[in-house]
Amino acid sequence: MLITRQHTKVLIVGAGPSGLMMAAQLLRHGVQPIIIDSKQGPTDQSKALAVQARSLEIYRQMGIVDRVLANGKQAGGVVFNQNGKVLAELSLANTGKGETKYPFIHLYQQSKNERLLLDFLTVNCCPVYWDTNLLSVTQTAERAEVQLQSGTETVTLTCDWMVGADGAHSEVRKQLQIPFNGDTYAHEFYLADVELDNQQLTGEQVQLYLSKKGFAGFFPMPEQNCYRVIGNLPEGVEPREDLQIEEVLPHLNSIAEMDMKVVHIKWFTTYRLHHRMADRFRQQRCFLVGDAAHIHSPVGGQGMNTGLQDAYNLAWKLAGVINGQLKEAILETYAAERMPVAKGLLNTTDAVFKVVMSINRLNMLFKKWIMPGLLKFVWSKENLRNVFFRRVSQIFINYRHSAIRLHLSHAKNVKAGDRLPYLKVFDEKKQEETDLHEWCAKPGFTLIVLGKLQEIDLFTLAKWITQNYSANLNFFYLPPSAKNEEVFKTFEIKEGKKKALIIRPDMHIGLINDVVDIGMMDNYLNNVLGLMKTG
Structure with a gap:
């Protein structure tokens, strides 16, 4: 399919999870992008497997989470093994x-995530232009011009903005000459999607095997008796295109100390792991998201989820600028908010990966004698389990130091910049249970007022929104009640007091104020956030 348009508001290069999420989020906010990919079409060969809670919350907001839950499975647990x-x-x-x-941690292959998002794009009449390569990029202060190779045709396209979501070998990043600093791990790895007939594998737990000979992991997939197997290539086996799984099975069997009975091989490949990060996530009219911006080891199933959140963060800001609702300065907050997240993730996964792969004597003694007790101790403490889950699920990520947050509250537990806590709410008016995240399902910002307001105050708030922010600000009001005590407790609201929260489209808190003051909310929306009035 040939691109016939000569100009687009947004060009997305790369139709992996990050690029597809970027397109889907732009569509939610009323912007129709063009998305291209050099591949011939979607593939079922992908490395990522885990979908974390934060990504599931995004899918829920998009109205497509039920399909993810139905076609995946929860990881029941993790088992660490050594020497059988x-x-x-x-x-x-x-x-x-x-x-x-x-x-929970949800197992749902990257390829399924991609098809889920492709279907979302199809419903919204946004095709992916496959077999389309980026040849060159030139930029001015107002736009970018690109040369594309689409099949046998060369196409010139201009765009107001461009998003590089084209993976670790990003052509966008190369064209922009943005350094991709870091290193490559010394080990060579293999990945296999296989059906196995081994009773030792329950299909519910992730099995990790640590040995002086290396490492192997068995990740149960949603399909019956199917596993993703990851391990290091044994010494003497060189990575090559025609390498077969039979050549690594003896090594795998020795690490796991069981005889692998392979029923069917769906996919087998070798690869090397990197830990790198781009010097910049933005250059003039171009942005980098996902693996084009940062890559790291697969420890903790963080990579794909981080890319989805990159796109989730950037899309509402970019759409707001394109739609004339937000000042362009807000685009600077994308890199300011996401680069620290990427850097922290690189440091954490790198440290854990080195411990897993190290075979020096002290490290092996640590893994055999100290690590088991340490893991059991940590897991026996509810608060430590909670810290682990919040980090792995990515719900702990906050933007407390962002330029577009304003904390005007004595509250210490939940602050502006945090992800909006998931709290159940009983709607007294409708007499039904809902939750705060459900209140943020619509595109745009959400004003939540907690505390008792007089009818005249509610009328004044509604009038202010209608006259100034009718297209951008959704409003919810929760008076105190016995069934909603937990909400008021979480936000540290004392009896007789009130609180105003303005929630960003990505469900992070932009403003927390201990008073409900229209002038102060106006100041936040206009001067801090840069939101234009619609009235």
Whole structure:
């Protein structure tokens, strides 16, 4: 399919999870992008497997989470093994109960995520232009011009903005000459999607095997008896295109100390792991998201989820600028908010990966004698389990130091910049239970007022919104009641007091104020956030 348009508001290069999420979020906010990819079409060969709670919350906001839940499965737990013996067994069931609607790690292949988002694009009449390569990029202060190779045709396209979501070998990043600093791990790895007939594998738990000979992991997939197997190539086996799984099975069997009975091989490949980060996430009219901006080891299943959140963060800001609702300065907050997240993730996954892969004597002694007890101790403490879940699920990520947050409150537990807590709410008017995240399902910002207001105050608030922010600000009011005590407790609202919250489109809190003051909210929306009035 040939691109016939000569200009687009947004060009997205790359139709992996990050690029597809970027397109889907722009569509939610009323912007129709063009998205291209050099591949011939969607593929079922992908490395990422875990979908974390924060990503599930995004899918819920988009109205497509039910499909994700129905076609995936929860990881029941993680088992650490060494020399044929169980070192530690950690249950993951409801680890994050009360923190999110999805208190688990969900196993749902990257390829399924991509098809889910492709279907969302199809419903919204946004095709992906496959077999389309980026040849060159030139920029001015107002726009970018690109040369594309689409099949046998060369196409010139201008765009107001461009998003590079084209992976670790990003052509966008190369064209912009943005350094991609970091290193490549020394080990060579293999990945196999296989059907196995081994009773030792329950299909519910992630099995990790640590050995002097290397590492192997078995990740249960949603399909019956199917696993994603990851391990390091044994010494003497060189990575090559025609390498077969049979050549690594003896090494895998020795690490796991069991005879792998392979029924069917769906996919087998070799690869190397990197830990790198782009010097900049933005250059003039171009942005980088996902693997184009940062790559790291697969520890903790963070990569794909981080890319989805990159796109989630950038899309509402970019759409707001394009739609004339937000001042262009807000685009500077994308890199300011997401680069620290990427840097922290690189440091954490790198440290854990080195411990897992190290075979020096002290490290092996640590993994055999100290690590099991340490893991069991940590897992026995509810507060430590909670810290683990909040980090792995990515619900802990906050933007407390962002330029577009304003904390005008004595509250210490929840602050402006935090992800809006998942709290159940009883709607006294409708006499039904809902939750704060459900209140933020619509595109745009959400004003939540907690506390008792007089009818005249509610009328004044509604009038202010209608006259100034009718297209951008959704309004919800929650008076105190016995069934909503937990909400008021979480936000540290004392009896007789009130609180105003303005929630960003990505469900992070922009403003918390201990008073409900229209002038102060106007100041935040206009001067801090840069939101234009519609009246």
